[in-house]
Each structure stands twice: as C-alpha cells, then as structure tokens.
Amino acid sequence: MNIYDKINAVINCDDLLTWGELLIDFAESALKEKNRAKIVKFFYQQLQYFGLLDYVFDSIINKNDSQYLIYEGIDAVRKYVALTIPKQDTPVKTLKSIKTYGNQILSDFKKPVGKRITKEKIEEIMHYLDEKFSFSKKVFADRKPMFILLNYSHRKYNSECLVMPYGKEIIQHFFLYNMKSNLEDTPAPEAVFFHELGHALHARYTENVKVVPEEIILFLKELCMPKIDLLEPEQQREVFADILSIGMMYDSPFSEYDPFVKIREDDKKVFRMLVEKILDSI
Numbered sequence: 544m545n546i547y548d549k550i551n552a553v554i555n556c557d558d559l560l561t562w563g564e565l566l567i568d569f570a571e572s573a574l575k576e577k578n579r580a581k582i583v584k585f586f587y588q589q590l591q592y593f594g595l596l597d598y599v600f601d602s603i604i605n606k607n608d609s610q611y612l613i614y615e616g617i618d619a620v621r622k623y624v625a626l627t628i629p630k631q632d633t634p635v636k637t638l639k640s641i642k643t644y645g646n647q648i649l650s651d652f653k654k655p656v657g658k659r660i661t662k663e664k665i666e667e668i669m670h671y672l673d674e675k676f677s678f679s680k681k682v683f684a685d686r687k688p689m690f691i692l693l694n695y696s697h698r699k700y701n702s703e704c705l706v707m708p709y710g711k712e713i714i715q716h717f718f719l720y721n722m723k724s725n726l727e728d729t730p731a732p733e734a735v736f737f738h739e740l741g742h743a744l745h746a747r748y749t750e751n752v753k754v755v756p757e758e759i760i761l762f763l764k765e766l767c768m769p770k771i772d773l774l775e776p777e778q779q780r781e782v783f784a785d786i787l788s789i790g791m792m793y794d795s796p797f798s799e800y801d802p803f804v805k806i807r808e809d810d811k812k813v814f815r816m817l818v819e820k821i822l823d824s825i
Contacts (some may be wrong), residue, residue, distance in 0.1 A: 656723060657721050657722025704718075734801065740788065741783070789815075
C-alpha cells in the first residue's frame with residue numbers, strides 16, 4: 544500500500560481506535576518518504592475537506608437553519624480528529640506529532656462502557672433551553688456549535704467542551720462520549736451534557752472560560768460555598784459549570800437528571816436565578 548492509499552484508508556475509517564493505529568502507521572511510513580512536505584500537506588487538506596467542509600458550509604451559509612449541528616458515526620470521528628490533531632509544523636515534527644497523537648487516542652479511549660446521550664435527547668434539551676432562554680442565539684451567537692457524539696468511553700472524561708477563541712468570536716464544540724464507568728454513582732449523560740452547556744455559558748458570559756469572575760466567587764462563598772475561594776481556578780471552573788447546570792435543570796422537564804441531591808432547594812432556586820441573570824446580560 545503506497546502512502547496515499549494509507550491516507551485514504553485513514554480518512555475513510557469509521558472507528559476512532561482504528562484511526563489511532565492507522566495514524567501511527569501513516570506517520571511512520573511518511574517519515575521514510577522523500578516528499579514529506581507534500582504528503583503532510585495533502586493529508587491535512589484531505590482531513591479538512593472530509594472532516595470540516597460540510598460544517599463550515601452549513602454553519603456559515605445556512606444561517607437560518609438549526610442553531611447547532613449534531614454528528615454521529617464517521618462524521619463524528621472525522622470531526623473529532625480534525626479539531627484535536629496537532630497543527631502543522633515542519634514535516635518531520637508534524638509526522639512525529641501525528642504518531643504521538645495516534646498513541647494518545649489509543650491511550651485515552653476504549654470501547655463504550657456506560658451510557659451516552661442520544662441525538663434525540665440533545666434536541667429535546669436544546670429545544671427547551673432555546674424556548675425558555677433563547678440559549679443558542681445568545682451562547683452560540685458567533686458560530687453554530689457541533690455536538691459530536693462518539694461511541695467510545697474516555698478513560699478520564701465523560702465529555703469535553705472545546706472553546707476556540709477566534710478573533711472576537713468564541714466558537715464552541717462538544718465531544719460527548721459514553722460514560723467512563725457504569726457504577727451506581729455515575730451521572731446520567733444528560734446531567735453531563737448540562738454541565739458542558741454550563742462551561743459554554745461561562746465562556747460566553749466572561750469570554751474567558753479559564754477564570755470565574757471574582758464577584759461570582761464572592762457571591763457563592765456567601766451563599767453556600769464558604770471555601771470556594773480556596774479552590775484552584777480549574778476546580779472553581781468545574782464547580783461553576785455544575786452550578787449553572789443545576790440552575791438550568793431546576794424546575795425543568797430534566798430535573799430528574801440532577802445528581803446533586805444534597806444541595807438545598809433554596810440554593811438551587813438561586814442557581815436558577817443566576818442562570819437567568821447571566822443570560823439576560825448577554
């Protein structure tokens with residue numbers, strides 16, 4: 544199989560774990576070729592074309608259609624790789640990075656263990672949030688988000704929110720995996736989805752998802768979390784996403800998915816008011 548056949552085999556593969564193996568094989572083979580620059584350029588062109596062209600066309604041209612896009616199967620796999628693969632550098636550095644990336648896929652992912660949110664449930668949740676808060680129009684004002692459903696469990700995360708500042712725009716995409724465990728205390732995938740929407744709301748509100756505003760930290764400290772100011776910024780960010788998710792789920796058709804049963808009802812009401820206040824300010 545020549546190097547271009549190997550590129551074709553990667554691009555047309557519908558299994559993420561096999562992608563990891565094929566990327567390693569492609570990188571090792573390409574490193575032995577003399578025209579590495581041409582090969583690397585062609586690979587990235589193919590990945591962008593097959594992975595993202597339909598999204599770019601739909602999100603920019605068809606502005607009046609759905610305010611978000613959901614992908615499954617081979618489309619989801621291609622988009623995940625296109626968004627997370629290392630950027631191009633010199634040919635040798637790029638191919639070595641691709642090999643490392645292939646190994647990272649094999650290290651991070653495994654066959655599905657727990658449940659995963661469905662396309663239908665995403666549509667149901669987003670319909671509610673859009674009717675209630677105009678959520679998509681406000682939070683995803685710059686560009687449609689992609690909800691990328693991957694039928695694998697990640698060894699560390701149940702899901703991830705990718706925030707991509709692009710000039711003055713904030714573009715956000717979501718990687719939604721099967722739950723990494725199937726234990727009794729594993730959250731429902733719907734709760735995990737609300738958590739990621741909490742990150743998205745945070746990013747839109749502050750334009751900096753890495754830091755929770757000091758005034759919100761002080762507010763939560765006085766309300767019900769006396770030690771929140773002692774947490775590391777990353778921990779504060781996760782707590783804030785949880786708080787926003789609780790607020791969005793509270794008094795909604797999805798309150799059954801709220802895993803925070805020990806938090807007082809009165810506090811959840813305040814979290815709901817916080818969500819409303821933030822969305823009103825956007």
